Amino acid sequence: MSKKGAFGALSPQELKKAKIAYLCVLPALLVLVLVRAYPIIVVFLKSFTNWDGLFANDFVGLDNYKLLFGSGMFWNLFRNNMYLLLSVPLQVIIGLIVAVLLYEHVPGWKAFRAIYYVPQIISLVILGYLFKTMFGLEGPLNQVLRSAGLENLAVDWLLNRETALPVMVFCVTWYSIGWQTIVILGGMSSIDTSVFEAARLDGANFWQRTFKIVLPMIVSIITYCVVMAVIWTFTSLFPLIYSMTDGGPGFETMTLDYFIYNKAFQRGNQLGYACSASVVLLIIVLIITAIEMRISDAAEEKWG
Amino acid sequence: MQEKSLGYRIGRVLIFLVLFILAVSFVYPILFMFINSLKTLKEYYYSPFTLPDLSNLQWSNFGNMISQFKILGLLKNSFIVSFFTVVGLIGLGTLASYAFAKIKFPGSRGLYLAFLVTLFVPAQVTMIPMYINFAKIGLVNNWLGVVIANWAMFLPETIMLMTANFKGIPDEIIEAATIDGCGFFGRLWNVVIPMGWPAISLTIIFFFINSWNDLFTPMIMLKSMDKRTVMVALNSLVGQFTGNPPYQFAGLVLAALPALLVYIFLQKSIVNGMSMGAIK
Numbered sequence: 001m002s003k004k005g006a007f008g009a010l011s012p013q014e015l016k017k018a019k020i021a022y023l024c025v026l027p028a029l030l031v032l033v034l035v036r037a038y039p040i041i042v043v044f045l046k047s048f049t050n051w052d053g054l055f056a057n058d059f060v061g062l063d064n065y066k067l068l069f070g071s072g073m074f075w076n077l078f079r080n081n082m083y084l085l086l087s088v089p090l091q092v093i094i095g096l097i098v099a100v101l102l103y104e105h106v107p108g109w110k111a112f113r114a115i116y117y118v119p120q121i122i123s124l125v126i127l128g129y130l131f132k133t134m135f136g137l138e139g140p141l142n143q144v145l146r147s148a149g150l151e152n153l154a155v156d157w158l159l160n161r162e163t164a165l166p167v168m169v170f171c172v173t174w175y176s177i178g179w180q181t182i183v184i185l186g187g188m189s190s191i192d193t194s195v196f197e198a199a200r201l202d203g204a205n206f207w208q209r210t211f212k213i214v215l216p217m218i219v220s221i222i223t224y225c226v227v228m229a230v231i232w233t234f235t236s237l238f239p240l241i242y243s244m245t246d247g248g249p250g251f252e253t254m255t256l257d258y259f260i261y262n263k264a265f266q267r268g269n270q271l272g273y274a275c276s277a278s279v280v281l282l283i284i285v286l287i288i289t290a291i292e293m294r295i296s297d298a299a300e301e302k303w304g
Numbered sequence: 305m306q307e308k309s310l311g312y313r314i315g316r317v318l319i320f321l322v323l324f325i326l327a328v329s330f331v332y333p334i335l336f337m338f339i340n341s342l343k344t345l346k347e348y349y350y351s352p353f354t355l356p357d358l359s360n361l362q363w364s365n366f367g368n369m370i371s372q373f374k375i376l377g378l379l380k381n382s383f384i385v386s387f388f389t390v391v392g393l394i395g396l397g398t399l400a401s402y403a404f405a406k407i408k409f410p411g412s413r414g415l416y417l418a419f420l421v422t423l424f425v426p427a428q429v430t431m432i433p434m435y436i437n438f439a440k441i442g443l444v445n446n447w448l449g450v451v452i453a454n455w456a457m458f459l460p461e462t463i464m465l466m467t468a469n470f471k472g473i474p475d476e477i478i479e480a481a482t483i484d485g486c487g488f489f490g491r492l493w494n495v496v497i498p499m500g501w502p503a504i505s506l507t508i509i510f511f512f513i514n515s516w517n518d519l520f521t522p523m524i525m526l527k528s529m530d531k532r533t534v535m536v537a538l539n540s541l542v543g544q545f546t547g548n549p550p551y552q553f554a555g556l557v558l559a560a561l562p563a564l565l566v567y568i569f570l571q572k573s574i575v576n577g578m579s580m581g582a583i584k
Binding site: 010014017018020021022024025027028029031032035036037038039040042043046053098101102104106107108109111112113114115116117118119121122123124125126127129130132133134138140143174177178179182183185186189206231234235236238239242243257260261264265271274275278279281282285286289 | 315316319320322323324326327329330331333334336337349351352353395396397399400402403404407408409410412415419422424425426427428429430431432433434435436437452453455456457459460463488513516517518519520524535538539542549552553556559560563564566567571574575578579
């Protein structure tokens with residue numbers, strides 16, 4: 001049905017209501033279109049130029065993409081992204097285990113739940129600087145190692161690629177467990193308790209209850225958690241990388257999203273090049289989202 | 305009442321212990337930061353793991369943050385940005401969500417989905433054109449620029465949360481308010497806001513904390529020292545006091561404190577809201 005047809009079918013009173021509704025939505029719509037939607041079009045178009053924000057703004061075809069992929073830069077960044085994704089299974093599995101333990105409702109479980117969420121309340125910049133000190137050459141961790149006689153293990157953890165990425169995976173996992181726990185626990189709480197109680201009365205033990213009842217019922221929430229964590233790892237680690245390593249040494253801990261900042265704002269002003277990286281990042285995130293929708297639809301069908 | 309078996313009770317104790325150890329591991333790094341912010345440099349390098357000398361707590365570290373690093377001004381900047389971010393979110397979000405939840409109009413579903421889709425667009429992707437455009441109209445190095453950018457980032461989740469909540473408000477109550485002579489804004493003020501308060505208060509708390517903690521947007525948008533938010537200025541803090549971790553920790557504690565206080569007083573509604581799985 002055409003727009004005009006849709007409006008034609010409305011009575012005068014409905015039309016008045018619709019006008020009010022549009023006026024209500026308009027301010028938010030304007031903000032989103034101007035600040036979020038329109039820039040996407042600009043980014044896409046500028047990714048084919050040598051734009052520097054000042055003078056250069058010439059069409060260069062696929063040069064930016066050729067540089068990004070041909071120089072091996074993309075693969076380096078992507079490998080780092082993939083490495084950091086190691087945190088996703090860790091945080092989801094630990095979060096799931098903790099949620100299962102909390103679900104037993106031992107005394108104080110609500111307080112524990114609140115405490116696990118505390119890292120999420122503190123800015124990742126603050127935590128990043130804290131971790132940087134903790135893992136620094138003269139930091140507390142190395143003090144412990146030295147006093148334990150493990151002098152040769154006491155390196156500057158964030159200045160070596162072999163150690164910097166694992167340390168970051170550790171930090172991201174530590175930071176994210178609380179979110180995972182609370183969301184998974186929330187999903188578990190929506191399980192019909194009568195099913196659970198019936199199983200308990202039938203003598204199902206802890207393991208049977210967990211694997212036969214709880215897990216199948218929370219497949220969709222787990223999918224949601226995994227996908228949110230993957231997207232989050234691709235898009236939201238900026239403050240942590242900024243404060244811990246600044247993407248260094250070299251480009252060894254730099255991720256795709258950090259690279260956009262690096263090229264556009266930090267060093268030089270290769271805005272066109274940064275736009276091509278933005279397009280690639282956006283495509284990756286959209287692919288992940290599409291996969292999520294597929295999986296959760298399939299899970300809905302299988303387990304309802 | 306059935307007597308619980310010994311195995312059951314041992315199991316419960318073990319679960320409690322595991323949960324307790326986990327809790328310690330989540331609190332310890334934060335406690336570490338606080339404990340060491342009260343030490344002298346010498347004490348810190350002697351051992352960062354002991355408690356500070358209780359008769360000689362270095363509250364002056366915090367005093368130095370205020371006098372030397374002017375952290376109160378930075379906290380004020382953060383507060384201004386977070387406050388107006390939240391005010392705008394409530395205004396824009398309540399209006400749009402009311403329309404989505406309570407008014408039938410052509411294209412409502414499509415518009416709603418279009419709003420949600422922007423949720424998946426990373427901030428970095430839209431930052432470059434936004435920055436260039438904002439620079440042209442004087443919104444760079446201007447708190448309003450950060451506030452508008454924050455609205456755009458947080459509106460999809462706000463509208464998702466509020467729309468779901470407003471749908472639960474019975475139509476009869478809204479109609480009754482109309483019959484009682486309430487105009488459009490009267491209905492919003494007298495019915496929608498009080499009855500939608502769970503979602504609205506969660507929006508306030510959650511996005512206040514989010515904008516307080518954000519680094520990327522304010523860092524790109526705010527250039528001058530007197531405009532910066534505290535998170536942006538931490539870089540200078542760490543640079544200025546390299547080699548003096550207790551000073552750094554004092555600054556980090558002060559920067560973290562406002563969001564933590566909000567959480568401590570309002571954790572119940574935050575945790576309950578998170579349990580609904582609505583926001584990340």
